[in-house]
Amino acid sequence: MSALENSRVTGVLLDVSGVLKDGETAIPGSVEAIRKLREAGLTIRFLTNETQMTRRKLAASLIDLGFCLQERDIIPPCPALVTLLKRENMRPHLLVHPDILPEFDGIDKSNPNCVVVSDAADNFTYENLNEAFRVLINMEKPRLFSLGRGKYYSDNGGLTLDVGAFTAALEYAADIKAEVIGKPQPEFFMSVLRDMRVEPQEAVMIGDDIVGDVGGAQNCGLTGVLVRTGKYRSSDEKHPTVHPDAIVDDLAQGVDLILKSRK
Incomplete structure (x- = not known):
């Protein structure tokens, strides 16, 4: 987790399924983690390959779970x-x-x-x-x-x-x-960073997909953080080509790590 200790993070990209929620249930600590990021003044985008519902419906479902966000914060393909x-x-x-x-x-x-x-x-x-x-x-x-x-x-x-x-x-x-179209394509990540007005070296991607989330982000110069929730499997930590900058138990721990690095 040392890769984040001296980082000057201004933007955070988050996967949705497996990071914020599992099915229709919020992962413990994730609602509070988003609140902490917003209170710290960080720019947040929810970068998802979700294609079973429209962006509007996804936003409504996340708000119902207690997440503080707007439809425009969600970036599906x-x-x-x-x-x-x-x-x-x-x-x-x-x-x-x-x-x-x-x-x-x-x-x-x-x-x-x-x-x-x-x-x-x-x-x-x-x-x-x-x-x-x-x-x-x-x-x-x-x-x-x-x-x-x-x-x-x-x-x-x-x-x-x-x-x-x-x-x-x-x-x-x-x-x-x-x-x-979507993760892990570089243009998908870069278009979001342009929208956020954040440079790659100032951004962190947190996800449960070792290749699509972590590897895709790292290929664009972002810091990639893997969570041990959602689709995570222990074998992900020994992936032959993708090596996360940090591995955390859940989003809450990842957010705490980011906020600590900015002090």
Whole structure:
């Protein structure tokens, strides 16, 4: 944990699932930890690959759990993807969770020239995956967009397959490389830092995903902190390529460490 002792931190990026909450329950100490960060005057953003609900609904659910935040503080990948689709005149075939379909209102979906896949949960049926594959394989210039690349996440105390596993199946079958929007892509982190007006060396990312959160942040020059909550497994501490700047038991301990480093 020494990597943070002399750090001048002005911005904190936080994962949501597995750090703030597990399923529909706030992780003990996390609500108070956010309050401490705000009282210290730090700039906070909630950087998430959440694609089972809209940003508005996610904000409302976190506020209901007691977290002090605003909708604009939450940065999911879907708005960035919608901007890209509009800019490049893309017409998506959607393999997404039904609850985020409103995010794509106003986007032309006729005669698709790309496929978008997110954490579709129960929508990941053989039929739906096969349909997405057929759309891809019949395109002259296929493009596959994936909202994140996580292998799994923690939901109500159990591990659940994430979008990355299903993206990999489509990549393999259609012989195509997906374009990932969200963590761990560098532009996802850098766009948030620009919005925060914080330099990478002044920012800390706290997450439970050793590759997507910690590794992705470190690749952009941020300090990466791993929490032992959510999807964390003890083997993460011996990852062959990603070495966290700090490992803490939970968000509360991580926040205490940050605040101590600023004194």
